[in-house]
Amino acid sequence: MRLLFPTVLLAALGLLAFPQISDAAIPQEPEVEYSEEEYGDAEQELADARLQMELSHLRMAAMLTDHNYSMISAEAEVSSSRAALQAFVDYEAELESEMMALEIEHTRDGVSDAQEELAQLTSMYERNDLADATAQVVLERAARSIERQKTQLAISQKTFQAWTAFGKAYQQQELGHSVSLAQANLEATMANQELDRAELEAEIAELAKTIKELEAELSEAAETITETEG
């Protein structure tokens, strides 16, 4: 209020000192006269801007739907990877160890079975007069089977040892990485979505402003044309 009073006072003094200054002396925008052709172009420009606005609204709707899907996916990935890690810690690692131990038992039995098979085949061929070559083929085949079973047993034991020493920790680490990556992915998704939405909103606002200006300009042009004709 202390500032308003001197300002108004000074303005009043100014008017008193320079009473001859008319409205015409105040700088104004030059009047534009529009032709029919120019009016048509302005109309087209406004129609294009409105169409662009409509498209931007559609893009916004599609983007929001896509964002929703991405968010659900990213959140599910985080949830799943956490559950996988938890399951591994809670029971899967132990179960895997037990399965490997069972596999070793199977392969150990396989060696015993193959040895038993060879013994029975040997007995069968000893008790029956069959071609020596056939007996040799079959018995050697059975002997090779024993060797394969022994190799299988060694591989099973080695797999179990490697799992216990390295594989278990490695797998747990991998699962932990999966959780971190999923979390980071979720955060990146959220940030990108926010950016996309802001950019599109700004574009829509700009378009709205343009349309408003074009409408005003068009209205003014219409008036000019009417006066000229009059």
Added chain:
Amino acid sequence: MIGLLVLAATCCAAQNPATEEAHTKVSAAVTEYRAQADRVIDGGLEYLIATQSRNGSWSSWQEPMIYDRHWSNPETHLAWQYAVTGLVCLSLMEVEDHPRAAAALNGGLDFLTAAPLIKRVSDWDTDNTWAYVYGLAALAKAAKDPRFNNGMRKVAIEVRGRKLLAQLNSYQSPNGGWGYYDDEATTSPPQWGTSFMTGVAVLALLDAKELGWKMSDKVLPAAIAAIEHCRLPDGSYTYSVRPIPIQDAGIGIDQVRGSLSRIQVCNWALYQAGKAGFETSIGMAELRSGLALLFQEHHYLDIARGRPYPHEAYHYNSGYFYFFGHYYAGFALAELGSAGAEDFYGALQHEIGKTQSKDGSMIDFFMNSYGKPYGTAYGIGALLEANKVFTP
């Protein structure tokens, strides 16, 4: 017999001294082969007589071998036991002047007539058909044998024989053949048919028809047509009765090398059907060429004999093809007459004789305790048939 051969050779000598010399040598060889064959038969008979069960049957589920577990069930074994007993009886019926063999035969026939009916083994396993074909073959042959044409045994043979005929006919596939598994559709009647089982069935059915045992007029023509359908241009037979029989190339079974035993039973069945008035493509020339193929490619059966897994040898030959094929080769060989039979008799005697164990048995496949009795019955049966051609 030898005198006749020498006489024949002498007659020929007047026309061609070289032929006379060759024929005399062959005849001398036949004499030696015949003596060896008789020894093989004697050994085989002793084995069969010694191993007959108290109930008159041969073989059982006992003495399982290493690969006999897993899939068979009690009815499967009853079917196999019945079939093996029928097969042994078929061979024993060819033995004359042998009281102990005759007694064993009586016991075997009593088992076949008195044993419980063999039923379908399971949904997919129809091994009961082996019991039907070899049971019917044995009882139809016995019904034609003068030794069994009177008394209670005659009645029992006919009653059970007719029953087996009905059972066998009810298992004829729509394609006209018989098989022993039904694992594709599990239907009644089953869908699968094989050339070789159909061959065995046709031989039994021809005997039953001759006896006047009741059967549909469609059974035999359909079965004969099925075997004819399996015959391939190279003289072999497809394993299964297939809509479109195709000869295998490469390692397949449907060619001569995988069909050596099927050729013998199918040729013999079609030949016998022809003699019974049916129109077939097999004559003497085809019997001879089939025998020639058997001995030309015999090593494929040698390689397969004794292999523990079915169809594991080249061209999917199984160990159990061996004696099956030689048995029916013995029939075909005898049909050639003495001059024609000479070409193959020595080979047949050798390929069978070489398989005989010290106890007189022969075996081509490990299968509970069935392997030796069926192998021995097929083996001596082949020689007994082949010997007929050289018997005055």
